[in-house]
Amino acid sequence: MQAKKRYILVTISGVLLVLFYYVGLHVKNSSIHNVNRLSGLRSYLDQDDVHYDQDLHISPGQRRVARTNLYKNRKCRMETCFDFSLCKNEFKVYVYPTQDGEKVSEAYQKILSSIRESRYYTSDPKKACIFVPSIDTLDRDHLSPDYVKNVQNKIQSLPLWNNGQNHIVFNLYSGTWPDYTELELGFDMEQAMLAKASLSFHNFRPHFDISIPLFPKDHPSKGGNRGDLQTNNFPVARKYVLVFKGKRYLTGIGSETRNALYHINNGQDIILLTTCKHGKSWKKVSDSRCEQDNAEFDKYDFHTLLHNSTFCLVPRGRRLGSFRFLESLQAACIPVLLSNGWELPFSEVIDWDRAAIMGDERLLLQVPSIVRSVSNHEIMSLRQQTQFLWETYFSSVDKIVMTTLEIIQDRVHKHIARDEFVWNHPPGALVTLPQYSESLASFPFFALALGAKPSSSFTAVILASSPIITQSSAIVKLIKSVSKSAYAAKILVLWNVDRPVPLKSKWPASDVPLDIIDIEAKTISSRFIPYDQIETDAVLSLDEDAMLSTDEVDFAFSVWQSFPARIVGYPARNHYWEEAKSKWGYTSKWTNDYSMVLTGAAFYHRYYNHLFMDYLPAKLHHRIDELNNCEDLLMNMLVAHVTKLPPIKVTQKKLYKETMLQSLSPNTQIAEWLQPQHFADRQTCMNEFVSHFGYMPLMRSQMRLDPVLYKDPVSNVRKRYKQIELVEAKPRTWS
16 A cells, blocks of 8 residues: 555656756757847747747737637649639739839849830730739748738728739748748739749649749849859869868758768868858857857858859758759859759759769768769759859849749740750740741751751841832832842832832832832831741841942851841941940941841841840830831841841942932931941940840850952852952941
8 A cells, every 4th residue: 555655746746847857958048049039039040031020929819819810721723713714815913013112122023023124024014914912021031031911801892802813922021930831922812823932842733833033132133144154164074073162050041061071071072061050049059160150160261162062962941942053053163952842943944863962861872973973964954054044033133033024924824835855945035936837847046956958048027218210219229239139039129208108110120029028117126027028037138238249148148047046138237335424335436356247248047037026115115116227137136136246247238238328308317327326326225235135145256257269369259249349448438
């Protein structure tokens, strides 16, 4: 009996001890939590993720309600939560007006501006297929200064919300310390699509949501810097095999991966540096390795490591995504991903196996052997793909936003959706208009790679601006020269004059079909309209006063057949940077290089007419029509933007235009292209176009192609282009 009592007493004492232990532990943790809150949470936070603000708070009850609402529509797909009937015509995007006093971060303002300035934007919600709230939803960490309160009520009050159908919500950060719950947005998205950074496989709704990259606040609005691999970098192997430099989290989510990196750091060709020194209270939670890690961390410059390593480790941070991802792509440092479950950016269309190495956080020790096993050939292929992807889809906010919209457009218009090849090969999907052709061989930048035969004939398109047509007119001489070419399939004259088209008897007789189109709009951009009469891939664009012989036409066409993606022609121009004025300059002075071949006498692929009219926003068309100038500069920039290559100049022709034009009055006047104002307008245009692209797309070249045996002391009968050397190279005036 006594033994039984003793047993019961010991049991009760044990239970009480356990109870006191857990109560004490809870009190201790609560105290630590409160101390950390008062001393600043930054010791636990990634500087890339959040900023502490004690005034912002969400109750646990509100979190539970928000999470419940978010999970209600996890089964949404385009077929169930999207209204395709709104997209029957054009693919247009409506952005709600920003309300007075509404808080909008710089990053979200870039997103909204990108959409409003794009060809997809409409100010009429009745024409819209997609709707974008102007309410800033990028940062939904309630500890951040960019956190917007009361989003639930603001979203619900949108007049066209309709349970979120056809709406897209952008988000970079969700959740907060210490658990960083992925879908803790603080409002119910209902049936809206989510374009979000750091999405996981588990929460990603395939072919509905879109995973976007985590980008910094200072990410360029447009253009962005080119990738750092400008040439084939040899030797292939760089000084370091694998590098990383970043924060080490001492506790909480994301700490396990970065805390284990020291196991594979050898201090020689694998340099993995972490620091505990971030936040105000890091010393309170530091461990035995912190002092050594901090010392090693300060010995190396991050960008030096980045540009001198073959591979760059991209471990998860507090969230699955990391800024290291885009930094690695730009630096041509092949990303090695250690972020299990991360749905990679634009994974719906981008084949990341061609640009990155997929690691596993559970198999960290295998990473060194994996990267060492990659051959030099594979390294070069991976590295080049990082540059293509960076420059095409990630180097600016505008490209990230446009890629998001293009993916949605492909879902909506499945019959013309671009395939994986287009998305993953230069120049990429953003400049490949799917409505142009179902055959990739029809596009100039894919033609030769796919073995397509170049166009065997061309269509000459002549812009007529002079109202008088006589047998001595420059345009008549030009038509006669072009019509003698064996490769001319048709001559198309665009009548850009506010006078009736001259009678047929006024035009020269020709074996080549001659069509006259009375341009309805009478604008200079009309020369690049993709007219149905243009049936050949090759277009010879001509000003009415261009001076070309038949041999010059034939030779330029033969050169274009070898370079169908570029502009090939005669009148070359150049650009330069004016340091004193901090702007781009335009010049026609003869130098050893050039960056433009004007479309007053040049061949190009007809696809660029479609791109010019459909890809470029209407405001640029209005601008060149307003000035009646600069359309040739814009076309050059557009083609350079697509190809990342310069145009090609043929032969050393100095004079390609008549210098005088006959007007209706008995007196002659200096041609418009010789007027000082014409030159000044072109200077202005160039800088406006650069502002649109976000960078200077033009590239310089010193290459000039001449016929074989041109001006050599060989019998003229042996020369293919007999008339070229007879062309007089006269001193020219600027234009």
